Amino acid sequence: MSSDKAQAYWKANLRLVLGCLAVWFVVSFLFGILLVDVLNAVQIGGYKLGFWFAQQGSIYTFVALVFFYASRMNKLDREFDVHED
Amino acid sequence: MELQTLTYIVVGLTFALYMGIAVWARASTTSEFYVAGKGIHPVQNGMATAADWMSAASFISMAGLIAFKGYDASVYLMGWTGGYVLLAMLLAPYLRKYGKFTVPEFIGDRFYSRTARIVAVICLIVASLTYVIGQMKGIGVAFSRFLEVPFEAGLFAGMAIVFFYAVLGGMKGVTYTQIAQYVVLIFAYTVPAVFISLQLTGNPIPQLGLGSTMADGSGVYLLDKLDLVLGDLGFAAYTEQKGGTLNMVLLTLSLMIGTAGLPHVIMRFFTVPKVRDARSSAGWALVFIALLYTTAPAVGAMARLNLMNTIQTGPVAAVDANLAYADKPQWFTNWEKTGLLKYEDKNGDGKIQYYNDKSQSFAETADKAGWKGNEMVKVDRDIMVLANPEIAKLPNWVIALVAAGGIAAALSTAAGLLLAIASSISHDLMKGVFKPEITEKQELLYSRIAMAGAVLVAGYFGLNPPGFAAQVVALAFGLAASSLFPALMMGIFVKRINNKGAVAGMLAGLGSTLIYIFLYKGILFIPGTAMLADNPGGWMMGISPGAFGAVGALINFAVAYAVSNATEEPPEHIQHMVEDIRVPAGAGGASDH
Secondary structure, three states: OOHHHHHHHHHHHHHHHHHHHHHHHHHHHHHHHHOHHHHOOOEEOOEEHHHHHHHHHHHHHHHHHHHHHHHHHHHHHHHOOOOOO | OOHHHHHHHHHHHHHHHHHHHHHHOOOOOHHHHHHHHHOOOHHHHHHHHHHHHOOHHHHHHHHHHHHHHHHHHHHHHHHHHHHHHHHHHHHHHHHHHHOOOOHHHHHHHHOOOHHHHHHHHHHHHHHHHHHHHHHHHHHHHHHHHHOOOOHHHHHHHHHHHHHHHHHHHHHHHHHHHHHHHHHHHHHHHHHHHHHHHHHHHOOOOHHHHOOOEOOOOOOOEHHHHHHHHHHHOOOOOOOOOOOOHHHHHHHHHHHHHHHHHOHHHHHHHHOOOOHHHHHHHHHHHHHHHHHHHHHHHHHHHHHHHHHHHHHEOOOOOOOOOEOEHHHOOHHHHHHHHHOOEEOOOOOOOOEOOOOOOOOHHHHHHHHHOOOOOOOOOEEOOOHHHHHHHHHOOOOHHHHHHHHHHHHHHHHHHHHHHHHHHHHHHHHHHHHHHHOOOOOHHHHHHHHHHHHHHHHHHHHHHHHOOOOOOOOHHHHHHHHHHHHHHHHHHHHHHOOOOOHHHHHHHHHHHHHHHHHHHHHHHOHHHOOOOOOOOOOOOOOHHHOOHHHOHHHHHHHHHHHHHHHHHHOOOOOHHHHHHHHHHOOOOOOOOOOOO
C-alpha cells in the first residue's frame, strides 16, 4: 500500500475514533456527572434523566458505540483495501 | 428441599461442568496455552471476557455499593463499562494485529527495550496479584456462608478447581470454562432481580422496574419512594449527588482507563482469529457485561428499599412502627452469625431503630420518639446481593443459585488473572529474558509450573490476607491506568515515542500514583505511616487516592512526550512496525511466530 493511502486510511480512522469518543464523553461525563442536575429536571417515567444516563443510558450508548465503530471500521478497511483475507 | 442440600447440589453440578470442560479443552502447544490457538469465536470470546472481567466484586459488592451510595455509585457503573469503549477503539484491534502472546511483550518490542518489558511485567504482576487476593477471599466467603464449611476448606476447594482447569488447559481451558461460568453467573444474578422487580413494581424487567411505580397501588415511583423513605429517617436522598464533582469525574476516568489497561482483560483479545473479530468481540463483551451492570442499579435500589421496609414497618416515630428484635426474620439471624450484621439495643425497647443518627435535622424527631442512636451498628455492604433473595422471601433454589453464581464470578476472574501472571513469568521472564534458548515444549512446562505457583501464592494470600487487602484494589487500577494504558496507547498512536520516553513516562506515572496512594494509605500500606488524612477534607483538591490514576496517566503521557521529543527518533524498523500495526491486512491466523 502506498504511504499516501496509508495516511488517508489512518486519518479516516482517527476521525471516526474522535467522533465516537466525543459521544462517549458526552453521555457519561457530561450527561451523567457535569450536567446531571440540569438533566434531572426532566423526568422519564420514574427516572430523572441525569440519573438515568448515569446508571443506565451511558451503558446502552457504550454498547451501541462499539458496534457502530466496528461496522464503520470494517467498511473503511474494504474502501482502502486493507481488509483481511 | 433443604437450602443447604440444594446448595451442595447446585454448586456441585457447576463444578462437575467446569472439570468436564477442563478435560475436553487440554492445551498441547504454547499458542493454545497462551492465546487458545487464536481460534475463539468473537461472541464466545466476548462471553469469556465478561466472566473474566466480572469478579466477586462485581457480583457481590457492586449492588451493595449502589444500595448505600445511590447516585454516587454511578462512577463504578460508567467507569467499569466505559473502559471497553477505549479498549475497542484504542487498543484491542492493534494489539491483536501485532499478534504476540502477552502485554509486556508488545511493550518490550515496540519500545525496543528490555527495561520497558520488565517494568511492564512488574506492573502486571503487582496489579494482578492484588486483584486475585480479593477473588480468593470471595470464594472462601461464599463457601463458608452457603455450604457452612470452614473458610479454609472453601478456599482449598476453589483452589483445587482453578488449579485443575488452568494448569491443564491454559487459556484454552480457561476460555471455555469462563463461557460456562458466565452463563451460571448471569442466570444467578438476573433471576432474583426479576422476582424482586415483579414483587415491588409488577414489571419483570429490572431495568424498567427501577423506573416504574410501586405495585402497591399508590402510584408512587419506586425511586421517589426510596428517596422519601430514606429522607424520613434522616438519610441523604438516593438519587442526589453527595460527593465532589471533580473527584467523580476523575474516579470515573481512572476506572475507565484502568479497565482498558488491565492485562488479563487485554490478553483475551489475543485469542480471536482476526483484527475485525477483536473489534466486534469488545462489543459482545460489553453486551454481556451490560446485562449485569444495568441490572445492578435495580438490585441495589430494591434491596435498600426492602431492607428499610423490613425494619421500619410503619410511619417514623409512631408506636409499633419498628420491627421487634424478637420477631427478626431468619436471614437476620444468619447474617448476625457471620458478624457482617450487628444490632445493639441502645434504648432498651427491644425494637430495631435504623436511621441516620448523624443528621442534625432528624435529631429532634429521634429524641422525641425516645431513640438513642442508630441500632443497626453494622450493615456490611457485601451482604446485600447474597441476602437479597432471602429478604425478598424467594424460594430456596434461587438462593442456592446465587451461591453458585458468586463462586463462578470469583473463579473465572481468578483464573484469568493467574493466567496473566503465569504467562508473563514463563513467556516474558523465562523465555524473553533469562532462558531464550528453551524449546516450545519446555516453555509449556514452565508456564504450567508458573501457573501452579501462582495458584499457591494466591491461595496463601487468601488464607492470610494482608491487612491492606481491601485497599489494594485502588492500587491495581491505579497501576494499570497510570503505567500500562498510556504506554500501550502511545505505542500505537504516537510514532515518535522512543524507548527513553516510554520508560520515563511509565516510571513517572507509576511513581506519582504510588506516592499519592501511599500518602493517604500508608507507605506500602503499613498502618500508621500515612501522612495525610484519608477523607474528602484531607484529599488534595478533593481527589481520592483511587481517582488519582487518571492524573498519573496524564503525567505519564506528558513525560513520555517531552522526553521522546528531546531525544532521538525511534529506529526505522520500529516506525515500520507501528505503520504495520495500524492496518488490519496481513494479520496471522492461528499461526505461531
